[in-house]
Amino acid sequence: MNDAIRVEDLGKRYRIGGMPSxxxxxxxxxxxxxxxxxxxxxxxxxxxxxxxxHINFNVERGQVLGxxxxxxxxxxxxxxxxxxxxxxxxGKAEIYGRVGSLLEVGTGFHPELTGRENIYLNGAIxxxxxxxxxxxxxxxxxxxxxxxxxxxPVKRYSSGMYLRLAFGVAAHLEPEIxxxxxxxxxxxxxFQRKCLGKMSDVAHEGRTVLFVSHNMSAIxxxxxxxxxxxxxxxxxxxxxxxxxxxxxxxxxxxxxxRRWEKGDDYQTNNPFHPLAIRVLDSRGRVADRVLSSExxxxxxxxxxxxxxxxxxxxxxxxxxxxxxxxxxxxxxxPETYExxxxxxxxxxxxxCRIPRDLLNGGVFVLGVNASSFRIRSYFTDEHALTxxxxxxxAPGSQWAEPRRGPVRxxxxxxxxxxx
Amino acid sequence: MNQTxxxxxxxxxxxxxxxxxxxxxxxxxxxxxxxxxxLIYFLVWRDIKVRYKQTLLGAAxxxxxxxxxxxxxxxxxxxxxxxxxxxxxxxxFYFSGLLPWMLFQDGVAKAxxxxxxxxxxxxxxxxxxxxxxxxxxxxxxxxFALAFVVLIGMMIYYGVRxxxxxxxxxLFILLALVTALGVxxxxxxxxxxxxxxxxxxxxLLQAWMYASPVVYSATLxxxxxxxxxxxxxxxxxxxQGFRWAILGVGEPPSGLIILSIVVAxxxxxxxxxxxxxxERTFADVV
Numbered sequence: 001m002n003d004a005i006r007v008e009d010l011g012k013r014y015r016i017g018g019m020p021s022x023x024x025x026x027x028x029x030x031x032x033x034x035x036x037x038x039x040x041x042x043x044x045x046x047x048x049x050x051x052x053x054h055i056n057f058n059v060e061r062g063q064v065l066g067x068x069x070x071x072x073x074x075x076x077x078x079x080x081x082x083x084x085x086x087x088x089x090x091g092k093a094e095i096y097g098r099v100g101s102l103l104e105v106g107t108g109f110h111p112e113l114t115g116r117e118n119i120y121l122n123g124a125i126x127x128x129x130x131x132x133x134x135x136x137x138x139x140x141x142x143x144x145x146x147x148x149x150x151x152x153p154v155k156r157y158s159s160g161m162y163l164r165l166a167f168g169v170a171a172h173l174e175p176e177i178x179x180x181x182x183x184x185x186x187x188x189x190x191f192q193r194k195c196l197g198k199m200s201d202v203a204h205e206g207r208t209v210l211f212v213s214h215n216m217s218a219i220x221x222x223x224x225x226x227x228x229x230x231x232x233x234x235x236x237x238x239x240x241x242x243x244x245x246x247x248x249x250x251x252x253x254x255x256x257x258r259r260w261e262k263g264d265d266y267q268t269n270n271p272f273h274p275l276a277i278r279v280l281d282s283r284g285r286v287a288d289r290v291l292s293s294e295x296x297x298x299x300x301x302x303x304x305x306x307x308x309x310x311x312x313x314x315x316x317x318x319x320x321x322x323x324x325x326x327x328x329x330x331x332x333x334p335e336t337y338e339x340x341x342x343x344x345x346x347x348x349x350x351x352c353r354i355p356r357d358l359l360n361g362g363v364f365v366l367g368v369n370a371s372s373f374r375i376r377s378y379f380t381d382e383h384a385l386t387x388x389x390x391x392x393x394a395p396g397s398q399w400a401e402p403r404r405g406p407v408r409x410x411x412x413x414x415x416x417x418x419x
Numbered sequence: 420m421n422q423t424x425x426x427x428x429x430x431x432x433x434x435x436x437x438x439x440x441x442x443x444x445x446x447x448x449x450x451x452x453x454x455x456x457x458l459i460y461f462l463v464w465r466d467i468k469v470r471y472k473q474t475l476l477g478a479a480x481x482x483x484x485x486x487x488x489x490x491x492x493x494x495x496x497x498x499x500x501x502x503x504x505x506x507x508x509x510x511x512f513y514f515s516g517l518l519p520w521m522l523f524q525d526g527v528a529k530a531x532x533x534x535x536x537x538x539x540x541x542x543x544x545x546x547x548x549x550x551x552x553x554x555x556x557x558x559x560x561x562x563f564a565l566a567f568v569v570l571i572g573m574m575i576y577y578g579v580r581x582x583x584x585x586x587x588x589x590l591f592i593l594l595a596l597v598t599a600l601g602v603x604x605x606x607x608x609x610x611x612x613x614x615x616x617x618x619x620x621x622x623l624l625q626a627w628m629y630a631s632p633v634v635y636s637a638t639l640x641x642x643x644x645x646x647x648x649x650x651x652x653x654x655x656x657x658x659q660g661f662r663w664a665i666l667g668v669g670e671p672p673s674g675l676i677i678l679s680i681v682v683a684x685x686x687x688x689x690x691x692x693x694x695x696x697x698e699r700t701f702a703d704v705v
Binding site for chain 2 (some may be wrong): 014015080081082083084085087088089090091092093094095096097098099101103104107108110112115117120121124125127129130167328
């Protein structure tokens, strides 16, 4: 028996609707009990939703498990159940060891208290003993880089200092099991880098960690195995790179084409109507899988309801792990820019040829953007479509090994023997 | 059914927590609460630290609040209405009544709101939720202690000697705290569901004050059934007993104090049961 967490058929049902504000007034309660009296046969509240259901998994001691899923998939509910913030509706979970939960940085921080006071308060709230906090105090202050301001009320802190201090306390928790939700989603790049570094230290100390994030590179860096949640169910569990690919591709259209229906809300008052984006293989067929060794195209079809000036339509290309590869617009060429930038009302296709021997194998995410520089952004969808690049025949294919990096260009090498 | 069960593993001193649905009535896990005593300490400490931050007069408010009320009561109830103060100097009479009353009143008001103002904690971290209202009630003791020093000063000034029964004083303070916690638990748990509580509490407390001998002497209450009904209000026993213990005025607590104690403990026990029952939905509803 070497499990730290064992979850059996766990489920959580929430009541929705009827109370949009989240709480009831006495009047509502009286009104609904009156309704119940008058209509005895009415079913007992159908306005419920299973945020999670039939969840089964276990986490081995010392394992760092990632949890991904789109918003509303049940990730936060799962962490709340495991950290006992809320109670399940069915099923059970067994947890061996002390759980520290980090569902938010700075829980319980009080703006009027000084940095020093907040360290003690926050530490106690997160479940640290006073002696433990005292032992860690200097480490936390050094991590947060706030020694000079340690006796200043935190309401006078910059947001960066505040976040560093808040994360610093939480990161120095020493429970056997650490449950972390999206704490890296806040703060600037420097803060995120620092937190990620600390998290990876924690992960390598042999602690059991459950880690929820939208940041795929953080998931990839910190975890080896990942669970994909969708609509309150576990749809996949596997090695992190596979799970991340699965998640990134399952989330979006895979058919090589994505269409937009008329009448979507972004179209009101918007002269730009997106119609479709497609990936076309070397023979011009719509494809969700292209060869790295052949040219392929991306085309974006749209309608202009009125003449637009300064328009540029283009794409973002990113890997499924969230690394940006490039951005390109249809009016990038300075020679044709003047002629193409003003477009009459009408139906258009902007098509871009992507040369062979450019992309490495893997799953890529296409985003689209239509805008007039510094005037207006008409349309943006950063996850419009995904497609797979097959590296067969790419430069270096004679060695059957995965190559690093999102691109795999054919470059000219010269080998000279130096005598 | 218990929400969680803790058990020690044979080989290792590692705790096993079982998370499962909980239904029905349960008792507050006092052992767990004891394990979280440091958190309660820090919550009390935070309440005290924060209470008078960014005020000009700071902790002086702990004294000024009862003091100003005492001045008003002295002018109106003793000066204008000419109510009897059992022979004690009116300022001392009112001040000594206000002390235990305000301990109760602030405790109930703060505890009643505590879960709603502490909602960010409830939805993010696990700990026994009762720690929050409990800390709110306990934090009032510091204000009480500060004002108590003033009471001693006033007694010296007016030449009122404490009685020999002064040792019973802590019992009345404890009774006030128990009552405040009982009512505070009810109100805080109700407040999570029904924000009406926030509007009702001030009226409840105002009515309760007039139902307790704060501005008048309990000797005004006629003997018989009215007295017994009066004993149902634990705060009546607290205020009357507090005055009797320290100033030696009014009647000594009769058998009715037993009734008050029973009512206070029932309030506490029922409050704990109701709180525990509602606790599992706090994070979802608040």
